[in-house]
Amino acid sequence: MEISACVLAASLLLLSSFSSATDSKNNPADELVSVINSNRTSHKSPALFDNAGLGCIALQYIKAYEGQCGEVGDSKKPPDSSFIDTFAPNCGVEAPTLAPITGRLLACQSTYVSPEAAFDILIENARSLQILHDKNHTEVGVAVSGTDGGAPYFWCVLFSNGTRNSSFVLQGGVAKTVRPGCFSGNNDDCSGASSLSSALWTMVAAAGIAVAYGLGL
Structure with missing residues (x-):
């Protein structure tokens, strides 16, 4: 006994x-937002508001690639019409509250890396550094997801110049469930x-x- x-x-x-x-x-998307804001403030750019609606849309942006790592690039990016036709409805974001996307960063890796390492991968050249420090940004949304819960792993950062609490507004204040993956701003654990x-x-x-x-x- x-x-x-x-x-x-x-x-x-x-x-x-x-x-x-x-x-x-434990949400790596939120951790990446912290890394982004730390880097911006160290370079005299203002910190950005972590918008859950924009973060959810960033996860939809990833899903548009259907796990095709080789298609990451400007020539293959989803059309702007996808934001209002697909991404916003899938997230429960109220269409009239969509604000302009002022910058996009996307990376895909065969293995999962830490948010700090993902930041280094995303900021790979002068162009991406310019996007990061753009003073027109006011909001950020980050998402990370594997394909069916596994490799390859995508990291997506979307910037906007929307107004806090009035852009990318979620119906009922809660994003629709979207798995696999997770996004910033919703104080939630990552998928799994x-x-x-x-x-x-x-x-x-x-x-x-x-x-x-x-x-x-």
Whole structure:
């Protein structure tokens, strides 16, 4: 009985540690926004408002490439009409609140990298550096996503000159669920945390049952 109690306690401790990790609001898109704003302010450009509606649209922008890493580039970018015809409706962004996109940065990698490394990849030349520091930007939305939850991995940054709290407004204040991937401004974990937590519950429960049977309890 004492052994069973110890095993159960250890299982609950294990679950608790993983639950804390999955509830940490670990969102690499928000982390990249922090890197962007830190770089801008260090170069005397104002920090940008992290707009969840624009972030969701950035995730839709990624999905338009359908996992085709080789198509990343100006010649293959989605048409502007996609913002009002597809991206906004898919996110639940109110169409009249769409503001001009003043800059776009997109990168695709075969492996996942940290937000800091993604920043270095996105800012690859003088043109992208100019986009980053443009003083016309007022808002930013960032998204990161793998293809069907795996490689390749896309990072997208969209800038706008919209007015805070009145541009890219979400219907009901909440973006529609869009998976896989995650976007900035919504204070949410990246895709996969909830499923990991569920899997851990199953694993711990199974382990507890196995121990109970093994001890004849």
